[in-house]
Each structure stands twice: as structure tokens, then as C-alpha cells.
Amino acid sequence: MPERYGAYLSDSFILSDLIMIKTIALALSLASLCETGFSVMKETFKDGDQFQQRSVVSDIKVFKDLNGNAKPFAYFSLQSGKEVGAGEAKTVNWDIAFSRTTIAVNGGTSGPGQGGAQVLEQPFDKVSEAPAAGYMADGAAGYAIPGGSGNSWYNYDMKVHAILPIPGRTLLIKMADGKFAKLEIISYYKGAPDEVPTEESSYFTFRYSIADANGKF
Structure with missing residues (x-):
């Protein structure tokens, strides 16, 4: 050749x-x-007199089986995606805490942070921007995320005697540092089983996303 x-x-x-x-x-x-839980969305923006679209990547994190049976609370940092020891309860190193069906945020009477929360009757995937107002802090009148069946994120189903997350409810969290996150409780039972009840309760599986500097998810 x-x-x-x-x-x-x-x-x-x-x-x-x-x-x-x-x-x-x-x-x-x-x-x-x-x-890694990234979702790609389309964001419309105005460039001069022309409307265009660009892709926005939202980092969605999932945490499985956080043990909410801890006393007094199981503390969690949304920023790091890790649990925080009870010894740091009086610091700004955590954003949200769980004790059975009670959820606290790092602000008001629960911690020294800027934390607050509100409950939106809107599906997690449809929440594209953090509200600028409407956040409550934990206080003497109660927690920013209300307890009780039907009041915030769950219903108590009398037929099966189980705590079941309410579809289409999203928790908007103001974190300890003032940033915003959206969070959805997926399951209250260990292993997030399809069928409940189970004896191993108060194990939270949830997903969340932290907003960017403009409050967008």
C-alpha cells in the first residue's frame, strides 16, 4: 500500500x-x-426588545432517613447537606431541625440565625422563585411550620393510622444565613416504603433546592 x-x-x-x-x-x-439530582429548566429573559430563553440548572438534593426521633431535635444544614450535632444547636451551623412531626428553623426562639419558613400550596417542581415576604420565625405562638394534621406538610390518615405528606405542599425555608430553599417531605417512614404504616417512623426522606442570589430555583 x-x-x-x-x-x-x-x-x-x-x-x-x-x-x-x-x-x-x-x-x-x-x-x-x-x-446528582440536577434538573434543567427554561428561564425567559428580556434582551433589549427580544424575549429569549436560556437553560437554568437547579441542584436538587435528596436526603434519606434523617432520624427525627433524636432529642431534642435532629439538626440539619441545608448548605452542607449534612446532619449537625445537638451541641451546635445554639449556633448558625444548622438550618432546619426535626423532632417527630415537629419541624423547627434556625431563627426566633429556636436559634440565633435568620431562619423562617412558610408553607406553599404549590408543587415542588412548580416553585421557581422564593417569595420575598411571608416568612415566619419560630416563636412563643408556635413554630413557623405549623404542627397538626392538615396544617402544613402532612395529614394523619385514620384509615391506615399513618403520617402521610400532603401532595402539592412545599416548604419555603429561610436559612440561618438568610438564603432561601424550597423543601418537600417525601416520606416519614424509614426506607420511604410504598406501603405504610411501619413501626420505624419519624425517619424523614426529603428533597430540597437552594435558591441563587436572585431567589431563583
Whole structure:
């Protein structure tokens, strides 16, 4: 075979290999994006007199089986995505805390942070922006996220005697540092079983997303 043809074929194989490598890398990148809980939304914005759309990536985190049987509370940092020890209860290192069906935020009578909360009757995926007002802090009159069946995030189902999250309810949390997050309780039972009740209750599985500097999710 003439040398120039050999070189041509060699270059073709190299080009083919590069295309294959880039295709595999793109596929892996997209798979990783899905596994880490990112969702891609469209945001409409005005550029001069023209309305355009751009993709906005929202980082949705899921935490499974946070043990709300802890005393006095199980403390959690939305920023780090980790539990915080009870010894840090009087610090701004946590944002939300769980004690059975009671949920506290780091503000008011519960902590030294800027925390507050409100309950929206709106599905988690439909909440695209954090409200600028309407947040309550924990106080003498009660918690910012009210307790009791039907009052905030759950109903007590008398038929099956179980705590069941109310579909279409989203908790808007003002974090200890003043940033905003949206949060949805997925399950109150260990392992987030499809069928309840179960003896292992007060294990919270939830998902949440922290707003950007403009309050957008």
C-alpha cells in the first residue's frame, strides 16, 4: 500500500477514535448530571426588545432517613447537606431541625440565625422563585411550620393510622444565613416504603433546592 494511503487511513482511525471518546464522555457527563439530582429548566429573559430563553440548572438534593426521633431535635444544614450535632444547636451551623412531626428553623426562639419558613400550596417542581415576604420565625405562638394534621406538610390518615405528606405542599425555608430553599417531605417512614404504616417512623426522606442570589430555583 502506498505510504500516503496508509497515513490517510491512520488519520481517519484517529479521528474516529476521538469522536467516539467525546461521545462517551458526553454520555457519562449527562448520566452524572441525572444521578446528582440536577434538573434543567427554561428561564425567559428580556434582551433589549427580544424575549429569549436560556437553560437554568437547579441542584436538587435528596436526603434519606434523617432520624427525627433524636432529642431534642435532629439538626440539619441545608448548605452542607449534612446532619449537625445537638451541641451546635445554639449556633448558625444548622438550618432546619426535626423532632417527630415537629419541624423547627434556625431563627426566633429556636436559634440565633435568620431562619423562617412558610408553607406553599404549590408543587415542588412548580416553585421557581422564593417569595420575598411571608416568612415566619419560630416563636412563643408556635413554630413557623405549623404542627397538626392538615396544617402544613402532612395529614394523619385514620384509615391506615399513618403520617402521610400532603401532595402539592412545599416548604419555603429561610436559612440561618438568610438564603432561601424550597423543601418537600417525601416520606416519614424509614426506607420511604410504598406501603405504610411501619413501626420505624419519624425517619424523614426529603428533597430540597437552594435558591441563587436572585431567589431563583
